[in-house]
Amino acid sequence: MQDQLEENTGRSLNPRYPLYFRTLICFAAAGTLVNAIQWSTPWHLDKALTLGLAAFLLVYTVIAYQISRSASPQNAANVRRWLSFTDTILIGMAIALANFSLLPSLLFVTMVQFNALTEGGGRSWFEHNTGLLLGTGGGYLIHEPALVVNADLNISAASLIGVFTYFCAHAFYTHKQLSQLKDSNRALTQEQHTSKMRTYKLSKYLPQRLWRAVTNGKEGELVTERKLLTVFFSDIKDFSQLTEELEAETLTQLLNSYLSEMARIAGQYGGTIDKFIGDAVMVVFGDDDSKGPKSDALRCVAMALAMRKRAREMKQEWYNKGISRPLQVRMGINTGYCTVGIFGTANYQSYTVMGTHVNLAARLEGAAQPGEILISHETWALIKHSVMCRDKGHVTVKGFSTPVKVYQVTDLRKNLGGQQSYLEDHAPGFSMHLDLDKVRNYDKDKVLQSLEKAAETLKSKVII
Incomplete structure (x- = not known):
């Protein structure tokens, strides 16, 4: 018994x-x-x-x-x-x-x-x-x-x-x-605690959709398919020269800090980080938890504006740490049908997005000026009522036989006019960065005095 x-x-x-x-x-x-x-x-x-x-x-x-x-x-x-x-x-x-x-x-x-x-x-x-x-x-x-x-x-x-x-x-x-x-x-x-920690750490290296499918045993659902996506690319101008000027430890710290901020903002707006390529960032909207093409495009552009704003703030932080080279970020956005799925060999595979529209987003980022956000006509058509853009005409990009019509993103329409909360301008010998959302009430008079003093000094100065 x-x-x-x-x-x-x-x-x-x-x-x-x-x-x-x-x-x-x-x-x-x-x-x-x-x-x-x-x-x-x-x-x-x-x-x-x-x-x-x-x-x-x-x-x-x-x-x-x-x-x-x-x-x-x-x-x-x-x-x-x-x-x-x-x-x-x-x-x-x-x-x-x-x-x-x-x-x-x-x-x-x-x-x-x-x-x-x-x-x-x-x-x-x-x-x-x-x-x-x-x-x-x-x-x-x-x-x-x-x-x-x-x-x-x-x-x-x-x-x-x-x-x-x-x-x-x-x-x-x-x-x-x-x-x-x-x-x-x-x-x-x-063992379960250790497994959860390992799974959490693994999630940092995988797209969220792929991570959920793997952890839930639903890899078979990750089939290759065509989707209407909005793709975002950004990189730091002259980053290669910066790597030659900085020590490896300092460069690693600064780059990780920059990428962490960009990833945080991407997550805040619901974007999926496809990959980091050195200093370059690729974010996709519409693959995971899509809210429609128009919403995806608008969230992507809003994310780009938030990234540009944060990059300008970090430029001052880098300057305070002794890095004289300015942090200048270029961004490109395009909307179109892309191929989404798992690509690779039997021993190494990657879940990513491929297609002509992905290449165009990367080319727009390369054609953008420092601090500029370029978007394609397809993206502009979806967000034109919510975002103020400037027509930049046609540009010739590598890999495309005909010139591509592009637009420069200025800001969200709600932030312009009387409701504008962010002011920035630059000129030789002059730089201004004013974020009204971050000015504290008890610092308001101090800021006004500084602006008035600067204006009076500039008026009285004889410039030859």
Whole structure:
């Protein structure tokens, strides 16, 4: 019966444990049978049967252990069930040959119910009780039963000791199993935490749609398809020269700071970062959680404006750190149908966006002036009512046979006119950067005094 513990717990158990439990049960039954024999009476068949069953119970423990050890992994579960069924048959026969002694019978029946319910549930309970009834019936047929129920305590002593030892051993074994389960649970919890941290770290290197598909086991849904997307490219002008002027540690710190800010803004506007290429950033709108072509294009342009604004703020931060070369970012945006999917070899694959419209966005970024955002006519048609743009005419870009009509993004219409909150202008010897959203109320007078002083000084200055 105890062999079923391995099946139920799902853990690899010591093969000696079932032997220990079966040995205790069989020794208790054998002791009960020996005490039930009336040694003073002449020998007869019933006495021989009782003594023979007691001896067989002792030998049976060794036989059952050898059978359990030699069973193949495929048949181990069936072997355990049959051995448990045989256990209950032998116990039932022992109860009958012991003349249904009251206390031993109750103890053995209780033990059978305990094992059946704790080890296998309803199915095991039915099998064990069936074996118990068959064993009792068989013992009743081969043994002339006593008509009076025997409650002799001498007969009960062996069963009491054996069953008491059995329950103590079972309690010890259960405690050990619970301790092992607690340790396993702690290890599993730690492993899950580690797995979550690794998954979180992995998410930094993958597009969100690809990461969700991989973690949820839905890679098959990532089929190659055509989608209407808005693609954004940006890079830092003359970044190659900057790499030659700075130490590797300083360059790494500044570049990571810049890319982190750009990634934060992209996430704020719902963009999907496709890749970083050195200082260049590629962001896609419309692949993951699209809200329609018009909304995707508008969010992309709003993101570009926020990035340009933040880049101008970082330029001053870089200057304060001793980097005299200005941080000048160029940006290009285009809208069109692109191919989205997984590309690569059997050993290395990448989830990305490809197509002519992706190339055009990259070419527009290359054609833009420092601090300029160029968009294609397709993008302008979607956002013209919300964004003020300046017609830049046609430009010739590499890879396209005909010139491409482009527009320069000025700002969101809501930020212009009386509601304008961001002012910036530059000239030789002059630079102004005013963000009304960040000017604190108690600094307002100080800012006004500085502007008035600068204006008065400039008016009184004779410039030759």
